[in-house]
Amino acid sequence: MSARIYQRPKNAMQSGKALLDQWVLEFVPAEAKKADPLMGWSGSGDTQQQVVLRFPTSEDAKAYAERYGIEAEVHSTPPRRLKIQAYADNFR
Template sequence: MFAKIYQPNPSAMTSGRAKTHHWLLEFETKGSTIIDPLTGYNRSVDPRSQVELKFETKEEAIAYAKNNNIPHRVMDTHSTSRIPRSYADNFSYDRKLPWTH
């Protein structure tokens, strides 16, 4: 069973960068999930799918996986470029695009 080591991306619904500065080691699920007939939630018979370990750096996560003989895969992050804007820029006189509503 492989583990994947990655740095989480921020949610698309927020502009904040909180909880994205650490690295995660997660086990991939081996079997399929079963739909619980009572609640309708997906459940798995594999308890490793619930394990999520947090590390400060990528090197710490890789060292942990190697020390415990865990086959792992490192997924590098793609940095996104942000255009710094302030709220006052929405109302400036020299906007490149006119106000639409």
């Protein structure tokens, strides 16, 4: 069983910073999804894909993975770069 640990990204429709400090542990899919022949929906028999665990810090997520023998890969969050621009700059 392997998993990835990452910090929640900001949604494109989100202006605030709520829930951005959470760290998520998601399991890597064990098998590929396949289309259902009757309905055409995609799915698989892997139930670990449905499990998403949230932690307050990355250290807590790493400790959980080590405690239960889960091989976890931590993806660090890239630094945020703000482009500060005034409204008047649109008319230069």
